[in-house]
Amino acid sequence: MELVIASRAGDDRNLASRKAQEAALRRFHATEWLETIVGPLGIPKQPTEKQFIECLRNGLILCHAINEIEPGSVPKVVEISRFPSQSLTWDSQPLPAYQFFENVRNFLKAVEGLRLPVFEASVFERDNMVAGSSAKIVDCVLGLKEYNDRKQKKKGNGSFKHDFRSPLMMHSNGRNFNKQLDLSANFEKQPPSQNDAQKLEDLIVKALAECMTDAKENLDGNLLASIRNGNTDSVKLLTKMISSTLEEQLQYKLPMCNPISKDLSTEESGSVTSSASSLSPHSSLTVNAKRCRVGDCNHLQVVQVQEKNLLNLKELLSSTKAEFGDLQSQLQNDLKQMEGQIEELSAAAQGYHKVVQENRNLYNMVQDLKGNIRVYCRIRPAFRSDTKNVIDYIGEDGSLVVLDPSKPNKDGKKLFQFNRVFGPTATQEEVFGDTQPLIRSVMDGYNVCIFAYGQTGSGKTHTMCGPVGASRKEMGINYLALNDLFDLSNSRKDVLKYEIFVQMVEIYNEQVRDLLTTDSTSSNKLEIRSCTSENGLSLPDATIHPVKSTTDVLNLMKTGQVNRAVSSTALNNQSSRSHSILTVHVHGKDVNGGTIRSCLHLVDLAGSERVDKSEVTGEGLKEAQHINKSLSCLGDVITALSQKNSYIPYRNSKLTLLLQNSLGGNAKTLMFAHVSPEGDSFGETVSTLKFAQRASTVELGAARLNKESREVMDLKEQIESLKKQLAEKDPQSAPQVNKLEPRSPLPRAKAAAVTIDRTPKSPRSPLPRPKVAVATMDRTPPNSASKSRQVKPLVLPKTPESQVSIRNEIIISSEIRGSTANVKSSHIRKSLRTIGKLINGSEKRIQMKTNEVQTSTLTPPVIARPSRRQSLTGVQPPERSRRSSLEGVNPCVDGNTDVRTPPTVSRSSKTKWM
Numbered sequence: 001m002e003l004v005i006a007s008r009a010g011d012d013r014n015l016a017s018r019k020a021q022e023a024a025l026r027r028f029h030a031t032e033w034l035e036t037i038v039g040p041l042g043i044p045k046q047p048t049e050k051q052f053i054e055c056l057r058n059g060l061i062l063c064h065a066i067n068e069i070e071p072g073s074v075p076k077v078v079e080i081s082r083f084p085s086q087s088l089t090w091d092s093q094p095l096p097a098y099q100f101f102e103n104v105r106n107f108l109k110a111v112e113g114l115r116l117p118v119f120e121a122s123v124f125e126r127d128n129m130v131a132g133s134s135a136k137i138v139d140c141v142l143g144l145k146e147y148n149d150r151k152q153k154k155k156g157n158g159s160f161k162h163d164f165r166s167p168l169m170m171h172s173n174g175r176n177f178n179k180q181l182d183l184s185a186n187f188e189k190q191p192p193s194q195n196d197a198q199k200l201e202d203l204i205v206k207a208l209a210e211c212m213t214d215a216k217e218n219l220d221g222n223l224l225a226s227i228r229n230g231n232t233d234s235v236k237l238l239t240k241m242i243s244s245t246l247e248e249q250l251q252y253k254l255p256m257c258n259p260i261s262k263d264l265s266t267e268e269s270g271s272v273t274s275s276a277s278s279l280s281p282h283s284s285l286t287v288n289a290k291r292c293r294v295g296d297c298n299h300l301q302v303v304q305v306q307e308k309n310l311l312n313l314k315e316l317l318s319s320t321k322a323e324f325g326d327l328q329s330q331l332q333n334d335l336k337q338m339e340g341q342i343e344e345l346s347a348a349a350q351g352y353h354k355v356v357q358e359n360r361n362l363y364n365m366v367q368d369l370k371g372n373i374r375v376y377c378r379i380r381p382a383f384r385s386d387t388k389n390v391i392d393y394i395g396e397d398g399s400l401v402v403l404d405p406s407k408p409n410k411d412g413k414k415l416f417q418f419n420r421v422f423g424p425t426a427t428q429e430e431v432f433g434d435t436q437p438l439i440r441s442v443m444d445g446y447n448v449c450i451f452a453y454g455q456t457g458s459g460k461t462h463t464m465c466g467p468v469g470a471s472r473k474e475m476g477i478n479y480l481a482l483n484d485l486f487d488l489s490n491s492r493k494d495v496l497k498y499e500i501f502v503q504m505v506e507i508y509n510e511q512v513r514d515l516l517t518t519d520s521t522s523s524n525k526l527e528i529r530s531c532t533s534e535n536g537l538s539l540p541d542a543t544i545h546p547v548k549s550t551t552d553v554l555n556l557m558k559t560g561q562v563n564r565a566v567s568s569t570a571l572n573n574q575s576s577r578s579h580s581i582l583t584v585h586v587h588g589k590d591v592n593g594g595t596i597r598s599c600l601h602l603v604d605l606a607g608s609e610r611v612d613k614s615e616v617t618g619e620g621l622k623e624a625q626h627i628n629k630s631l632s633c634l635g636d637v638i639t640a641l642s643q644k645n646s647y648i649p650y651r652n653s654k655l656t657l658l659l660q661n662s663l664g665g666n667a668k669t670l671m672f673a674h675v676s677p678e679g680d681s682f683g684e685t686v687s688t689l690k691f692a693q694r695a696s697t698v699e700l701g702a703a704r705l706n707k708e709s710r711e712v713m714d715l716k717e718q719i720e721s722l723k724k725q726l727a728e729k730d731p732q733s734a735p736q737v738n739k740l741e742p743r744s745p746l747p748r749a750k751a752a753a754v755t756i757d758r759t760p761k762s763p764r765s766p767l768p769r770p771k772v773a774v775a776t777m778d779r780t781p782p783n784s785a786s787k788s789r790q791v792k793p794l795v796l797p798k799t800p801e802s803q804v805s806i807r808n809e810i811i812i813s814s815e816i817r818g819s820t821a822n823v824k825s826s827h828i829r830k831s832l833r834t835i836g837k838l839i840n841g842s843e844k845r846i847q848m849k850t851n852e853v854q855t856s857t858l859t860p861p862v863i864a865r866p867s868r869r870q871s872l873t874g875v876q877p878p879e880r881s882r883r884s885s886l887e888g889v890n891p892c893v894d895g896n897t898d899v900r901t902p903p904t905v906s907r908s909s910k911t912k913w914m
């Protein structure tokens with residue numbers, strides 16, 4: 001405590017002495033300036049307060065000074081008398097009070113007029129002078145000085161610097177402080193050691209002591225003397241005094257230069273010299289002084305520590321920089337790696353999509369080779385949000401998972417696999433894109449059938465025709481397909497001349513109706529010729545329209561759409577109440593005379609529906625029943641085909657009869673299974689999907705190309721003429737040969753008198769077929785010892801509707817329709833040779849062969865019994881076997897024929913178009 005009090009007392013002493021120094025300095029300035037203005041004052045350069053006041057007491061000096069600066073400020077100065085030889089001395093006799101009062105009063109007035117600080121005139125009257133009495137007078141004089149300086153500056157003579165330098169500053173211009181500055185310069189170059197600092201402190205202190213001794217004020221003479229003699233205690237005391245003075249100066253004069261860290265950081269950056277030089281001499285000194293902080297060694301330590309820290313920081317900075325560099329390069333590497341990986345991934349993703357696409361193509365190719373029906377599934381967008389969506393997953397590979405809304409767990413999931421699944425967002429173009437290759441194959445001579453199946457309102461008509469009032473972009477497959485066919489026809493017109501014809505019919509309440517007829521008088525009930533008519537049409541009575549452009553097609557489709565039976569049900573306000581079939585016939589002729597005949601069926605089935613749901617009654621109910629029945633028959637056919645049954649119940653409905661060549665023939669068939677995603681349709685959705693999945697397992701046999709080269713056609717003609725020659729030469733064999741005639745009306749059993757080996761072509765028909773000979777002359781039973789030449793047993797093909805037109809040509813054309821034209825040609829040549837030999841052969845041999853054939857005709861053909869039916873719907877089909885269909889009824893006319901039944905020839909075809 002005592003220590004604190006002592007230190008406070010010391011501080012007070014220091015403060016008082018500092019104030020005294022400051023006052024002395026200011027007096028010095030004032031005296032100095034007055035002397036420069038009015039000449040020597042006759043007092044010491046650093047006068048005491050008393051000396052200073054007494055010198056100015058009469059006011060003469062002040063008045064002269066102000067008149068010098070501002071002439072006429074005090075117009076009348078009361079002078080003292082003096083001897084002319086004497087120079088003006090200011091410490092002369094005191095004047096009467098009123099006189100000097102007058103001078104001082106006039107001076108103060110003038111000062112006031114200049115707006116400078118004033119003092120009280122009474123200060124000159126006091127006999128007892130107290131410390132600080134002269135302070136205001138000094139302020140006033142220095143104010144005058146400053147005013148004068150400003151004035152001079154205004155006159156433009158050099159720059160003015162307001163200078164309130166402390167005594168230390170003043171002396172720094174002279175003696176010892178120059179040394180200090182030099183030292184400080186050195187100090188700046190290299191950090192001072194402890195000894196250097198000590199020396200510097202001593203130097204400063206001594207310089208100050210000298211300075212104070214000169215001033216002779218407020219300093220104990222003993223103290224100064226003892227300092228001069230090197231007394232350390234005295235030095236310490238003075239050091240303290242100076243350091244606190246410096247500190248005060250620093251805070252007062254250089255607030256901006258104060259932070260050591262700033263100076264140091266500048267020093268660190270190597271610009272300490274410039275920083276110091278940018279300050280005024282005073283401030284640079286102050287900074288230096290601050291750096292040296294006499295008497296406070298902690299500062300040096302702090303500086304040193306800070307330097308050390310700074311060095312550490314520098315090191316840290318450089319290591320951080322290095323680390324940062326490393327990190328940056330690592331980041332670059334990582335980014336490069338990531339870029340590479342992303343590229344790899346995207347390449348892999350692309351590759352994956354490519355592979356998926358290839359897989360699908362290959363799968364489709366395999367399906368084509370196997371001859372399976374291709375099945376696509378299309379999901380309609382959901383129109384209602386109040387029911388759950390049953391579509392759980394749509395795979396790129398054609399897989400589809402549906403979820404039973406009543407069992408939202410694993411058990412409710414059902415997986416189906418198709419060739420492709422189109423989601424609700426699939427556009428018409430996307431759908432067509434996948435169908436296009438199939439449709440294009442029509443132009444190459446393949447028969448193609450595309451049919452849309454599904455529950456009512458699931459989007460069948462949308463897919464096939466497009467929505468009502470569709471723009472060209474929204475058009476369905478029917479339009480897009482025909483458009484594409486025209487494009488192809490145009491692009492190939494140099495090598496192939498195509499003709500395109502269109503028929504459009506509907507099956508409504510089990511009746512086939514022409515949708516394009518303009519004859520309102522006809523009954524418009526068409527008959528299906530499943531074995532195809534002479535002109536290759538299964539509906540020869542339906543009008544057939546040549547089309548040359550898509551506009552023609554559009555017009556026809558509009559007519560057909562208008563004529564189609566459509567009505568509103570609870571499930572679809574534009575519900576199709578019939579199956580519509582648009583058939584496009586393509587007839588091409590190449591430059592060599594070869595021909596292509598093919599057809600494309602585009603079928604929009606009526607929707608399967610639950611009568612209770614569709615809320616139909618009366619006529620509508622009847623329609624629905626017919627629709628359901630025909631669809632159920634379609635299901636039966638599909639089931640029988642998928643199970644490879646020998647009996648396929650095509651005749652059970654007009655629909656299956658009309659489509660029989662597409663479902664069980666050698667056409668390329670594509671089925672679109674449509675489903676609604678709404679939860680309340682789940683039952684129908686699953687049954688559609690099951691149906692479609694079953695359909696996808698149906699093997700049709702490889703599609704057959706309906707193309708005949710010129711050579712084949714020539715050979716056919718030759719056969720015809722040779723046959724005629726044979727008949728003329730051998731009238732006895734004529735009846736048998738006649739049985740080979742194209743339009744033979746004979747019953748089939750007799751037609752079979754000629755030995756034709758009807759080995760089943762399709763693997764799904766394991767039953768033996770009746771044998772029919774192409775020609776009887778050189779035919780020997782297989783086990784006969786006879787070495788006579790045998791005719792190769794021929795295979796009876798299933799008959800595409802546009803192809804099979806002439807009955808006795810079946811045998812030959814079945815040879816001709818080999819997989820390639822070469823095979824056909826070689827078979828035909830063989831047949832020609834055989835026939836040639838027949839013509840030139842011996843009568844006896846002919847007779848013998850004829851007998852053989854006659855014997856063989858006595859054996860009735862083995863008829864396959866229909867195997868047990870399995871129906872999708874559980875409804876038993878009518879018990880009608882092939883045998884029954886052959887008995888007494890012309891199977892071609894009433895449609896009661898099986899695909900494997902040898903077709904008969906109809907002469908009743910009315911429409912001839914080819």
Ligand SMILES: Nc1ncnc2c1ncn2[C@@H]1O[C@H](COP(=O)(O)OP(=O)(O)OP(=O)(O)O)[C@@H](O)[C@H]1O
Pocket residue numbers: 379380381424454455456457458459460461462463467468572574575576577605606607608674
């Ligand atoms: N993929 C689809 N995108 C947009 N709308 C569709 C789609 N499929 C169907 N629709 C719309 O759903 C409604 C019913 O479709 P559509 O008439 O084609 O069904 P449908 O199966 O032919 O029915 P029905 O068997 O009763 O004739 C129509 O308004 C149709 O425009």
